[in-house]
Amino acid sequence: MVTHADNAYYIGLINERQKNELEKLQLEAVELVERKNWSEATRARNRVLDVLQNMTGLATLYDYSRKAPYEDELVAKFLNIGAVRKALGVKVDDSSVYEKCSKIVWAALYADLMKSVKHMVEKLLKEEMRVLLYQGQRDLRVGVVQVEAWVKSMKWEGIEEFVNGEREIWKVNGEVAGYVQKWKSFTNVVVLGGGHLLPSDQPLNSQVMIEDWVLEKGLFGSVLELNVSTNYVHDG
Structure with a gap:
């Protein structure tokens, strides 16, 4: 919740004055969460996103590169x-x-909407259940920066190894598709060229990611093979 301003600022979408304004709104939302005033916290977060939308003039926060909203x-x-x-x-x-x-x-x-489910992810990892997180690189709502912030705060015995682990380059058909960071049963993927609605932006790479993770292939395998690219030929 506290990273929207930083995210937009460091990719050049807002200036420092706007960043400070957003940070104040973010803190209002955080305070409401701490008081467990859930509905008001949701409204406060929506205000943050609305203000960010107005500041940037973007077609959608789901993918900051789009020139028009999604047609669904x-x-x-x-x-x-x-x-x-x-x-x-x-x-x-x-x-x-x-x-x-x-x-x-x-x-x-x-x-x-503003209730954390981090404890559920922690429970799954402690039980050695496989967990996959993924973000579209151009998502301004729940993107890379937002996810990394809460992941680093998890109470899990493997979190230090995960945070300090290698971020591997992931390729599909010889082209860079994103980056994979993994430790034991926990995998996090950043997918390039896409936003919040990732399967709409990157249908092939989304499919490859899910299938390779399910089948434990390549970088998604139980044993990480360095410099191994996903070799997937799309027949369609």
């Missing part, structure tokens, strides 16, 4: 086609309609 109406139209609904197992007599963001669900979860 086609997804809703596609998923509401009868044949697609049937293929997905939606019952014929089900009158529900797919929508990208349900107002009912949003309202129900609104107070939870």
Whole structure:
């Protein structure tokens, strides 16, 4: 929560005066979290993002390189086609309609948005469960800087080795796709050329990342092989 200003400042999107203004708003959100005033904390964070949006004039904070917002109406139209609904197992007599963001669900979860789930990640790691985190490099909402800040504060016996570990260059079809940092069951990936909605920005590399992590291939394997690139040929 306290890194939005730094992130935008150090990539040249805001100046120092704007950075200071954002930092004050960030602290307001943090104070509300500390008081467990969850709904107000969510509103405070939204103010931070709204102000950042106005300061930068960007089309979207999901990917600061985009010249226009994402077009997601086609997804809703596609998923509401009868044949697609049937293929997905939606019952014929089900009158529900797919929508990208349900107002009912949003309202129900609104107070939870600022509640940390770091303790859940810590629990998984302590139980030696495999965990994958990934961020699009151009995400200004929940991006690389934001994730690194909370990851470093985790209470886990392997955190020091992870933080001090090598950040390996990850390639797909011979081209740099991002960077992988790994220690034991914990993997964090920064994917280049994408933002918050990563599969939309980098569909192939997103697929390769998930498949290689699931199958424990290459840099995502249980034994890290240095300088090994993911060799994936896209047939489509």
